[in-house]
Amino acid sequence: MASDKLTRLLRPDISTFQGYTPVEPFERLSEKLGIPLDQIVKLDANENPYGCSPRAQNAVAEFNRYHIYPDSYGVELCEALEKFLSVSRTQIALGNGSDELLDFLCRLLVSPGDKVVTAVPTFPMYRFNTASFGGQIVEVPRDENFEVQLEPLLAAIDDRTKMVMLATPNNPTGNPIAPEHVRRLLETGAVVVVDEAYAEFAGFSYASWAKDYENIVVLRTFSKWAALAGLRVGYGVFHPNLIQHFWRIKPPYNVNVAAQAAAVASLADVDYLMGNVRRIVAERERLSGELKKLPYLQVYPSAANYIYIKFLRGDALAVKKALEKRGVFVRYYDEAYLRGGFRITVGKPEHSEALLAGMAEITKRMGIG
Template identity: 45%
Template sequence: MQVRAHIETMPPYTPIEPFEVLSARLGRAPDAIVKLDANENPYGPLPAVRQALAELPFVHIYPDPESRALRQAIAEFIGVPMEHILAGAGADELIDLLMRVFLEPGDGVIVCPPTFGMYDFDGRLNNANVIEVPRREDFSLDLPALRQAVHRQRPKLLFLATPNNPDGSLPSAADLDEILELPTLVVLDEAYIEFADPQGNLGRSLSRVEQVSQRDNLVVLRTFSKLAALAGLRVGYGVFPAWLMPTLWKAKQPYNVNVAASAAAIAALKHSDQLVEMVNRLIAERQRLAQTLARYPCFTLYPSRANYLLMRVQGIEAAELKRRLMVDYGILVRYFSTPRLKDCIRISVGRPQDSDALFQALDEIFAEVH
């Protein structure tokens, strides 16, 4: 018996572990773990969301395959007609769906690493030719290289996280405009856009979501995982040009968004004022976290427009720092062993008490090292 050869040889995705698994592994209660490794929203769902979940009426009935109520609520929230919107089990599902409907084996997909690992993973899973156009040293996009790659290799898709994960940078408006003129379908992954605007208007002035209906080659992906603290429920959405919608409807799993996820997302959108407050708290904490971490001589921080900070570490191995924080203090941060990031740590923005626990742990660790 033989599975498909390209899947047998591809490297697995390394997912992040949930509280209960970490708790057992570290021998710490979940509330003694500070989880800053997966860019989750530490405040958890709004009270109205918890209530909606507790009162779910039709769990025994399959969900609406068209997620009508949810898409209507999203349409009002982003100001785009629901005919352009498809909901998914997280933005992750929609990344894979796009690849499945576009890619024949060997077709090109452009990614700009270091970036979110699922583009590469899903590209390989779909037997695509994943074309890397690396970012510059400061994680900005290499526009000439991108232009050249698109013109030479004629990729079907180009994936771009705006802001980018893991560094939090956002391309300039001029760069994005230029990218949108390239002859390929551009997928802007706005998973963190709500954190990008310090004015606290949920990233509305920066999002490209309203341009989707005016262009044929733009897709925007969004998620409730970060904005509404619903990562565990798996719910996100994409905004697509009209010509693509019939194909997506045909190809998606019929009941891809479950009733709990849908009810939770709708309840969250009904209280968008509270979402703004939560996002503002995280933006303020990002600033405090960045200012305090910048005082440690061994850290070099990258400016971030998202709910995490990437920093370069000197004087101690980044992997060792991650390990010490985890084993001795129950503080989880993200380490990537890839050549470009092997001396970096990514820290999700938590609550003020989470940052304080981190500062204290760092002070103790560095008191020993120096």
């Protein structure tokens, strides 16, 4: 416990700040369960089971200027991104993961009392980042199929609203947001953050919209499709009118040299990486089909590298815990709208088999299946 003297120094709102619960590190899980690392089926953090490009691996191994600070603007990476996205490199800013860009956007736009609107359930970092700047997150419920409800969302936007944050495909539900909805939200004048962490799996992006709308920011990452989650590199695509302000608050060396080198090498190996993306998409469809055969489940369609399922009978948390004992990890959310189900990251076919075998045995034992 902190002393009273220390507590008095804290921002008053920190005492009620909820923080973020990350997934447990791989190594600790293995130790805790007594299951060797290579036998753990880690389907809880939307990581890419195929690993990064060999070119990215080599780029990090061969790099020899670790004693020099990184290029603050990441010019080489932005040039490679310009080709990848067909968007001018002058519209691209790098982050230590796209998470960091969410934080920077709040730093740029949110003063205490300002609002950020989102559609829940969704990625919990929108709440975390808004609250960490003293902002108010306004959470508009999605409908029963997790679709964004446009009219209530528009109605929630008022003079104090600085941003609307929406993931497409949405995490954890997997569904994309319709272009017409994004257009209507942009017309409100609020900054609309379109978080495309899984765009490569969906095959659709709003990045080109940043040429036409000054109030859109499209966030992308190398964590998922390029399997660089551990190196932390993401980026935002901005309109020139907004990025000029963004530069003022960006810290100079936020993306390290290893991350930049690996990301450049990944963009030189797009065919290889997209081959793995296609494998994951094919496996998503196969796994989804298998899950749909289970009468006690509702399986939501997904355009990403994960599938959200809801239990029509039985206790999702109990199944999740029983899977864990077998070394199979999925993501359960102890929050409104999501309690009756969990999210499964799509892994390799053998990971799906371990999950399905576990679910069959557990639900039979519990009398659900």
